[in-house]
Amino acid sequence: MTRGRGNGATPLVQLNGVWKTYGTGPGALNALAEIDLDLRQGEFLSLLGPSGCGKSTLLKCVAGLEPISRGTIAVKGRPLAGPPENMGVVFQRDILLDWRTILENVLIVSEFRGRNTKALKERACALLARFGLAGSEERHPWELSGGMRQRASICRALLDDPDLLLMDEPFGALDAMTRDDLNLELARLWQETGKTVLFITHGIQEAVFLSDRVAIMSRNPGRIIEWIDIDLPRPRNLDISETPEFGEYVRLIRHRFTELGVFGGGSPCAT
Numbered sequence: 001m002t003r004g005r006g007n008g009a010t011p012l013v014q015l016n017g018v019w020k021t022y023g024t025g026p027g028a029l030n031a032l033a034e035i036d037l038d039l040r041q042g043e044f045l046s047l048l049g050p051s052g053c054g055k056s057t058l059l060k061c062v063a064g065l066e067p068i069s070r071g072t073i074a075v076k077g078r079p080l081a082g083p084p085e086n087m088g089v090v091f092q093r094d095i096l097l098d099w100r101t102i103l104e105n106v107l108i109v110s111e112f113r114g115r116n117t118k119a120l121k122e123r124a125c126a127l128l129a130r131f132g133l134a135g136s137e138e139r140h141p142w143e144l145s146g147g148m149r150q151r152a153s154i155c156r157a158l159l160d161d162p163d164l165l166l167m168d169e170p171f172g173a174l175d176a177m178t179r180d181d182l183n184l185e186l187a188r189l190w191q192e193t194g195k196t197v198l199f200i201t202h203g204i205q206e207a208v209f210l211s212d213r214v215a216i217m218s219r220n221p222g223r224i225i226e227w228i229d230i231d232l233p234r235p236r237n238l239d240i241s242e243t244p245e246f247g248e249y250v251r252l253i254r255h256r257f258t259e260l261g262v263f264g265g266g267s268p269c270a271t
């Protein structure tokens with residue numbers, strides 16, 4: 001199984017034999033088992049798997065928000081000790097604070113760190129403009145659509161210009177059109193900035209569209225069972241999803257999940 005070694009460079013993030021167990025004794029649950037993963041500098045890697053397979057757990061472990069039970073995680077070759085510097089995180093729920101304006105929400109982390117400069121404010125405004133939110137700086141989250149809120153969350157994650165972006169089903173709660181739109185914007189951002197992205201999704205099309213590689217996960221316990229290189233040309237636009245090559249990747253991945261019983265094909269009760 002390829003884990004992405006081979007281009008010689010030290011991976012930005014490296015997981016070796018990582019296990020994560022919740023609880024102890026007979027009720028203990030292995031959310032992650034024997035995870036080996038290299039996230040290369042500048043790559044877009046998606047973790048794709050059914051609900052409950054440990055995707056969010058893996059992301060929280062990499063983010064330094066959840067301790068691991070066994071194995072090692074290294075960032076830039078150094079053992080992880082708490083949240084890595086220069087990391088931005090976007091969650092499925094946008095966790096914007098309703099009583100703060102959009103601009104104040106984007107600036108929140110730097111404010112906590114005591115950095116409240118004019119330059120940061122200008123950067124926040126530029127990011128909001130880039131993500132189509134010019135004119136919404138002084139509005140509150142409850143005045144915005146789900147897509148706009150998630151755009152604001154992405155701006156917040158990008159404020160410090162992180163090398164590493166961790167995204168946990170950021171578009172999972174959005175309607176299909178808004179999701180397509182944000183996929184395209186994220187693909188453009190990645191192309192322009194060369195950031196390293198660990199993206200979590202249960203959307204096969206989304207994973208194929210965005211990624212350089214897709215790690216397929218199974219559950220109970222959460223394992224990576226296959227790596228798939230997405231060898232489609234870049235830059236990508238939405239038309240690529242109409243091509244036979246794209247369809248082939250989607251079919252291949254869907255087939256894997258059917259074999260795993262995720263789509264009911266493997267159910268012993270199927271008639």
Ligand SMILES: Nc1ncnc2c1ncn2[C@@H]1O[C@H](COP(=O)(O)OP(=O)(O)O)[C@@H](O)[C@H]1O
Nearest residue numbers: 022023029031050051052053054055056057058
């Ligand atoms: N804090 C927790 N305590 C106990 N069990 C948890 C906790 N977080 C997640 N789990 C369990 O771990 C498994 C993986 O969860 P999660 O990482 O959220 O999966 P996913 O993001 O793929 O849906 C699930 O069975 C879930 O119920």
Ligand SMILES: [Mg+2]
Nearest residue numbers: 055056057168
């Ligand atoms: Mg999750």
